[in-house]
Amino acid sequence: MRKLKTFSILLLSLFWILYLNAQEEEDPYLWLEEILGQRALEWVKIQNQESTSKLEAVPVFKSIYEKTLEILNSPARIPYVSIYGNYLYNFWRDSEHPRGIWRRTTFEEYKKKEPKWEVILDIDRLAKDENENWVWRGAQLLYPDYNRALIMLSRGGADASVVREFDISTKSFVKDGFQLPEAKSRVSWIDINSLFVGTDFGPGSLTTSGYPRIVKIWKRGTPLNEAKTIYEGKTTSVSAAGYRLFSEEGNIDFIVESPTFFTNIYHILKDGELIKLDIPADAEIESYFKGNFLIRLKSDWNSGNKTYKQGSLIAGKMEDILSGKKDFKVVFEPTSFSSIQEISRTKNYLLVNILDNVVSRLYRFSMDAKGNWVKKEIILGDKGTISISSTDEKRDDFFLNYENFLTPSALYLVNGKTLKIEKIKSMPEFFDPSSYKVLQYKALSKDGTSVPYFVVMGKNTKFNGENPTLLYGYGGFEIALRPSYLSTVGVAWLENGGVYAVANIRGGGEFGPKWHQAALKKNRHKAFEDFIAVAEDMIKRKITSPQKLGIMGGSNGGLLVGSVSMMRPDLFKAVVCQVPLLDMKRYSKLLAGASWIDEYGDPDDPDMWEYIKTYSPYHNVKKDVKYPKIFFTTSTRDDRVHPGHARKMTAKMKDMGHEVYYYENTEGGHAGAANNQQRAYITALSYSFLYWQLIKE
Incomplete structure (x- = not known):
């Protein structure tokens, strides 16, 4: 029996070796997926040294770094807050x-120019x-007294975090309190003595995406392995979680x-x-x-004798929904041309933030005596972005933020009842906005769809095709790119x-679920065609030319710029590709990649795969x-998008003789930086690369 067992182990080992060899033959750069592998890290070290030595030598590097760090560390930044009691x-x-x-402060202190903070x-x-x-990865405070918190801390900025219970009154971690080791955990307070918890409980407890699939109730003073299981999701799901x-x-x-990624099965736990x-x-x-439950629809819903339109916000009584009505x-x-961007509530009002042709409009909704919804618009600024900064269901006052490309963020306190607006804080101007203007154009995509885009340029810019231009895009996961203050872009790019x-x-x-769904899966090329159309439209208008056009995108935006640079290398001169997906054959096997199958x-x-391989950058480079010059950036500690994407693409392109930087x-x-110094450094590298390629060759 022992010999048979030994033979079986040897046979399995041989099979695994043969499998790995076959994988290596198909992808000779597979070894770069070993995140902390010695060979891979040595390769990273060499690439970093080669690229940073050149980019730090660009004349504007030092000034961009210093100005960016000054902005990021500026004491004049707005200290945005969350309201707890x-x-x-x-x-x-x-x-x-x-x-x-x-840290924390009171309402009255916060209104002062320099409030006193309690650390x-x-x-x-x-x-x-x-x-x-x-x-720091955040804190979850216990309602209603907010004296206890679950603190999330990450090593190096990864998504995976440790969770530790903290006593706010004593400013110390609770001895023998709730604690979880490093994992992509899902935790929520139930009361002072119990939590909903989903974490890495051991083999079989995570989904293929790396998130918890089992939800338990964990009682204080008991070991985690004795927590009671109340729900088990499928291994193939993205995740499962419980919250109060x-x-x-x-x-x-x-x-x-x-x-x-885009669907949920909701249960209510009631009386066990x-x-x-x-x-x-969806x-x-x-x-x-x-x-009432406020429900946002991602597709048309035929319910009863009515059809509720895609993108709508509808309300239904909880007891009616539970009873099947x-x-x-x-x-x-x-x-x-409009879509819902944010929904929040105060004590007596509902706030709904709308994007109308990529410009914010905010409405306050109230319910009259007959249960009808009455809306009133809150006017704040023009052609910019309004964000609901902080609300509290125990009061009607709330905070709003307003900004646009050339207007620094300003924070307002709004009286929910009277809608009186009071400016509380504002960020200073980090560059002179009077020298610039913002234009909005529309490009015609390949299939005839009209695609809007914004351009920020000097007021005296000549439409002669000679302007160094940076085009930014994302185009995924129903994330809208809204006008936001260009603090670092202003000093790093506009002023140059x-x-x-x-x-x-x-x-x-930007235009709701339909705009997102138009580029899912086998329609992914629509996003790429739209981006190419915008580039061609700017060239047609003589804003720029292929020799003066650079593009930038991160994460899904990294896939975007990686793909279009392979499809239309003639259209761009420089590419900044940040924390990207690039190997679309293996993306679903790397870290959180399986959770994005509904997108790609x-x-x-x-x-x-026959479709995906037509745009996968890693499989289309020749x-x-x-190709345009490309600067790839990533992070060793990115446990969302695997650094192997950028590593392998760089290695492959270099071995083919292409000029790339890394x-x-x-x-x-996944943010690419753990502190302001790192953010400033990566920003300086990126814009120095663009300056070198597009402004001072």
């Missing part, structure tokens, strides 16, 4: 606190005391399984029983307000003579084609 909490980084401090937790001191590379929605109207316990909510899988429960009232129905453009292409959320499709499906930060997670 009688306190406003803020997390703050500056030159004195590069890792940051968690709750100093991450720099904690990291030094514990000899850990801690990066705290409310003065009554607490509600949700158990939510996400089969895909799980009750599944009969709503569309609908999202946004809020609970005066006994399908009687909903429409709160907001979008037009062809550049033109800046933002493309609102399909795949994003499954490359293990032969039919889908030796005998002249920088991998050893910290930073």
Whole structure:
């Protein structure tokens, strides 16, 4: 029997070796996927040295770095807050606190020009005391007193975090309190003595995307392995989680399984029983307000005798939904050019932030005596972006932020009842806006779709095709690119003579779910065609030319710029490709990649792969084609998009003889940087590269 077992082990080992060899033959750069492999890290070190030595030598590097760091560390930045009871909490980084401090103040203090802050937790001191590379990932406070918190801390900025219970009154971690080791955990307070918890409980407890699939209730003073299982999701789902929605109207316990990135199965845990909510899988429960669930629809819903339009916000009584009744009232129905961006609530009002032709419009909704929804617009600025900064369901006052490309962010306190608006804070101008103008154009994509884009340029810019221009895009996951203040872009690019453009292409959320869904899976090329159309339109208008045009994108935007630079290398001179997806054959096997199959499709499906391989940058690069110069950036600690994407693409292109540049930060997670110094450094590298290629060759 022992001999048979030994033979079986040898046979399995031989099979595994043969499998790896076959994989290496198919992809000779597979070894670069070993994130902390010695050979891979040595390669990273060499690439970093080669690229940074050239980019740091660009004349503008030092000034861009210093100006960017000054902006990021500026004491004049707005300290945005979250409202918890009688306190406003803020997390703050500056030159004195590069890792940051968690602090709080009162409403009255916050209104002052220089409020007094009470420091709750100093991450720099904690990291030094514990000899850990801690990066703040957030805190979850316990309703209604907010004296306890679950603190999330990441090593080096990764998504995976440790969770530790913290006593705010004593400003110390709770001895023998709730603690979880490093994982992509999902935790939520139930009460002072219990949590909903989903974490890495051991083999079989995670989904193929690397997130928890099991939800348990964990009682204080008991070991984690004794926590009671209340729900198990499928291994193929993205994740499952439990959370308590705290409310003065009554607490509600949700158990939510996400089969895909864009679908959810909602259950309510009531008296120990799980009750599944009969709503569309792609609908999202946004809020609970005066006994109503507020539901946002991603597709048309035929319910009862009514059809509720895609993108609408509808309201239904909780007891009706639980009993199976399908009687909903429409709160907001979008037009062809509008979409919901944010939903929040105060004590007596519902706030709905709308994007109308890529410009914000904010409405306050109230419910009259007959249960009808009444709206009133809150006017704030013109052709910019309004964001709901912070609300509290115990009061009607709330904070709003306003900004546009040339107007620095300003924070306003709004009286929810009277809608009186008071400016509380504002960020200073980091460059002179009077020298620039913002234009909005539309490009015609290949299939005839009109695609809007913004251009920021000097007022005296000549339309002669000679302007160095940077085009930025994303186009995925229903994320809208809205006008935001160009603080670092202003000093790093505009002041150096550049033109800046933002493309609102399909795949994003600028015009709601339909705009996003138009570029899913086998329609992915629509996003690329839109981006190319915008580039061609700028060239046609003589804003720029192929020899003066650079492009930039990160994450899904990295896939965008990587793909179009392979498709149309003649159209661009320089590419900045940040924390990108590039190997679309293996993306679903790397880190969180499996969770994005609903966006891109499954490359293990032969039919889908036949389509995906037409745009996968890693599979379309050729030796005998002249490509624009490309600068790839990534992070060793990115546990969302695998650094192997950028590593392998760089290695492959270099071996083919193409001129590419590479920088991998050893910290930073998917954000690419763990502190302001790192952010400033990567910004300086990127814009120095663009300056070198497009302005001063």
